Amino acid sequence: MAIPTLQDAIDQAGSPIKLLWRPGAEPWTPEVVEREYSGWRQEQAAWHEGVALLNLSHHMYDMWIEGPDATKVLADHGANNFEKFAIGQAKQYVPVTRHGHIVTDGILAREGENKYLLSGIPAAQHWVQYHAEKGGYDVGFVTDPSSAFRPGGGDPKLFRYQIQGPLAAELVERVFGGPLPETKFFHSTAVSLDGRPIRALRHGMAGQAGFEFIGPWEHSAYVHETFLKAGEPLGLIQVGALAYATPSVESGWIPSPVPAIYTHPDLLEYRRYLPLFGIEGKRPLNGSYFSEDIEDYYVSPYELGYGKVIHFGHDFVGRDALVKAKEEPLRTKVTLVLDPDDVRAAVGQGEDPGFVLSYARHRVENADGLVGVTMQSASIDPVGTVLAQTLIDPEHAVPGTEVTVVWGEHPGSGTDPEADLGFPRIRATVQPSPFNQHARTLYRRDR
Structure with missing residues (x-):
């Protein structure tokens, strides 16, 4: 029996809006994490006033992209600057359609000369893999779905723990015996915790300093327990699923914009490639703003604040449309x-x-x-x-x-x-x- 595609579902529903519109839909929160540990108010206060530990290990969809054409396929389908992309650096990856609307963003980390890791909700990953396969790029993919969608269950390949807040630097020094090497924002440095390899990504949320520590899942329990013990004297607070979903409102990141892939005839083949039971077919729309036209929900990367990362020094899908959009009176x-x-x-x-x-x-x-x-x-x-x-x-x-x-x-x-x-x-x-x-x-x- 054939797996139903996104286009099958649109045809059966009658329109993309009829497929996606669900009044009263429950808001997404990270899976496999307690809803609250100390209470959402205390957990929000922790990254503003103290130090907080957030577990990102389970809700991120990871896709490794490796091969001679890895940079080319990402640059051909992303608006970012790949001329200045150091190994160990991460960027907000911005893929757009031919019409200049965002597919969705993702976190793209360069792990080697021809190797990248694209993380986040899987809409950007689907876009890159489809175009790589269709275009015959010399590149391979390894995927690790989020824990809610991993076939057969099991553990993720990586752990991800964020340490955030005014006391984050003090906690990191307690754990590693001193400050980490000076690292630019959204760049990473290799560190070791009792012989266990970890990548420390300089990060921040809601304006507070911090790091995201990433490593093989086999070391997850040890690393987690080490941070908890070292953080006790500092009042370390674990952040649950409710509070975790909120710092983006302060830091200006708009999660999960509607992928602009539901209507254009030139994306019909793509919609037939996408399974129904994915982010594109299951992320609901609701609220007091309603339109029968899904295109009214599409957004430009300029509207999302990504203008600074758009680089016109290379050709990419949607480039001409973004050149025009730059001068338009967008929201x-x-x-x-x-x-x-x-x-x-x-x-x-x-x-x-x-x-x-x-x-x-x-x-x-x-x-x-x-x-x-x-x-x-x-x-x-x-x-x-x-x-x-x-x-x-x-x-x-x-x-x-x-x-x-x-x-x-x-x-x-x-x-x-x-x-x-x-x-x-x-x-x-x-x-x-x-x-x-x-x-x-x-x-x-x-x-």
């Missing part, structure tokens, strides 16, 4: 600070709503109507309210601008997208993205 990424009293009224029915996490596309309006759409919203306890990463029309992107978020779940096809469904309105104020000043000004500058 601007901002952070909305939601009024806490309105959040209590709209989400908590008058009480503290507790933990709020939503990837819903909610309408953002002013007196004249629609001006933007939210991409991710989350409670940030150190801020005292909900923040929302939002794409908004440029004329409304000035910090301090007041707008309204329509908080609700449009039922989908059969109801007018502009219908007044009586959803509560939440007042909000526009602020920059990233919201955190350190994340906005310092830790990205040498990326």
Whole structure:
């Protein structure tokens, strides 16, 4: 029996929107990790005020790309600068369609002259592998799905532990007997823990300093326990699945934009290549913003803030479209600070709503109507309210601008997208993205 493809599902549903629209869909949180260890509020406070340990080992999909054409296939289908890509460096990989819309991003680490590791949700990996196979590139692939999708279960190939917060450097010195070698942001250095090889990637979240430690799974338990013991005097807090999903709202990263692959005739073969039971067919859409046209959910890498990583010094799929888009009045990424009293009224029915996490596309309006759409919203306890990463029309992107978020779940096809469904309105104020000043000004500058 043939495995159903993404195109099969679109044909059966009647449209991409009818396939993907699911009002009230539960927000994604990392699998195989406790929802909370100390409580989400304490866990958020840890990377702002102390030191936090986050386990990324289970929800990342890894694909190793190796061979004489490894750089070529990645450069032909990604907008990044491959002329300046050192071994040991990582980049936010930005593949786009011929029309200049993002497929999705991923973390691309260069492990050797002709070897890379692409990590994240698997949409970018699918894109690269398909084009490599179709184009006859001399390159091979080894994949390790996330733990929720690994055939037959089993352990991942790699562990990934993040150490974050103002006390991160002190914890690292306790574990390794001194400071690690000076390392640029998003570059890695090889280290050893009692003879166990580890790669330390200089990282950060919500503006705080830190490292991501990566190594063979066989050493995972030892490394994890070592960090826990060394961190006890510093008040180390483990971060659970709820809090883990929230720092992107402060640091300005919009996770899982809709892959722009559902409609164009030139991608029909690609949709027939993709299995239905993958990220492209199963990541739901919901919220108060509804359109029957899936293309209204497509985004440009410029809107996501990736303009600085786009490099026009080489030819790549989508290059011509991005050259044009650079001069177009695209939406601007901002952070909305939601009024806490309105959040209590709209989400908590008058009480503290507790933990709020939503990837819903909610309408953002002013007196004249629609001006933007939210991409991710989350409670940030150190801020005292909900923040929302939002794409908004440029004329409304000035910090301090007041707008309204329509908080609700449009039922989908059969109801007018502009219908007044009586959803509560939440007042909000526009602020920059990233919201955190350190994340906005310092830790990205040498990326």
